[in-house]
Amino acid sequence: MGSEIGNSTNAPVASPASLLSLRGLTRRFGGLTAVDDIxxxxxxxxxxxxxxxNGAGKTxxxxxxxxxDRPDGGAVRLDGEPVTHFSPEKLAGHGIARTFQLGRVFGNLSVMENVLIGAHTRLRAVKPATPLIGPLLELGLALLRPAAVRAEEERLREEVRGILARFGERLLPRIDQPAYSLSYANRRRVEIARALALKPRLLLLDEPTAGMNPTETTEMQGLVAELKAEGLTILLIEHKLDMVMRLSDRxxxxxxxxxxxxxxxxxxxxxAKVIEAYLGHGLSQRAADARETAA
Ligand SMILES: Nc1ncnc2c1ncn2[C@@H]1O[C@H](COP(=O)(O)OP(=O)(O)OP(=O)(O)O)[C@@H](O)[C@H]1O
Structure with missing residues (x-):
């Protein structure tokens, strides 16, 4: 377990105010313990x-x-509820959204369609109240209630336009373009927009500024700061330490x-341990910055 700097509490059980609580989380790959009792x-x-x-186990x-991925040991709780072996879909339904280090968008789908996917878990008109009944009834309802479905879809499209507006003029003018035609930075923005369309309770951002230039990085930092100011709970992996220092509570x-x-x-x-860990891996902040700029 790591040392606590400026924080003497390291309670063994989840604090009641925790949205996310990890206890003893462990994942091994053969002889390598990628995540060790976190x-x-x-x-x-x-x-x-x-x-x-690099390779510390963040992703x-x-x-x-x-x-x-499934842990070999330990527990994950969301708002006090055990969710350790839940599927990604189920966790999305519980309000956990994420973006990926290398960005994942559907190249042949438009910006609008990509972001609508994020909202899908929230569709009501086409979704039965009991998850047990499943996709067949979902389809049936979609056929039987086209007006309700259309109304809900239009509402979601309006929401998506609102989310895209957060990125200024980066995405809105490209709303009907296929994702493959976008710049790398814009594809990453689409991914974040999709995560936001889920209206998450918890947002996990894996290197949201990877491959972005300084202007784009500043913009992304502004957006993350805005989301935080709105009360969103965020777990961020980021190599750009200046951004980390500006944004993080911890x-x-x-x-x-x-x-x-x-x-x-x-x-x-x-x-001292942190400095040693970075130097020990030959990764100074300057090297990290160079890596990002080159990406
Ligand atoms: N599916 C896998 N099979 C085997 N080893 C894996 C697997 N996934 C990750 N690893 C190993 O686990 C360790 C942690 O990797 P991880 O990607 O979590 O690190 P990271 O901190 O996210 O690194 P980076 O900053 O480079 O993204 C690495 O040694 C990696 O090679």
């Missing part, structure tokens, strides 16, 4: 960043929280699967 609490409205050298941790440092430090940004930045 405890983490995220209070509602908090923005916590996870930093650490694997995200995969465990979002159901893309920073967690991972190295070789373990949490090696946790606390306020500046304290963590100056922590």
């Amino acid at each position: 405890d983490l609490d995220l209070a509602k409205g908090e923005l916590v960043s996870i930093i650490g050298p 694997t941790l995200f995969n465990l929280v979002t159901g893309l 920073v967690v440092v991972m190295d070789e699967g373990k949490k090696i430090a946790e606390g306020a940004g500046e304290d963590v930045r100056n922590d």
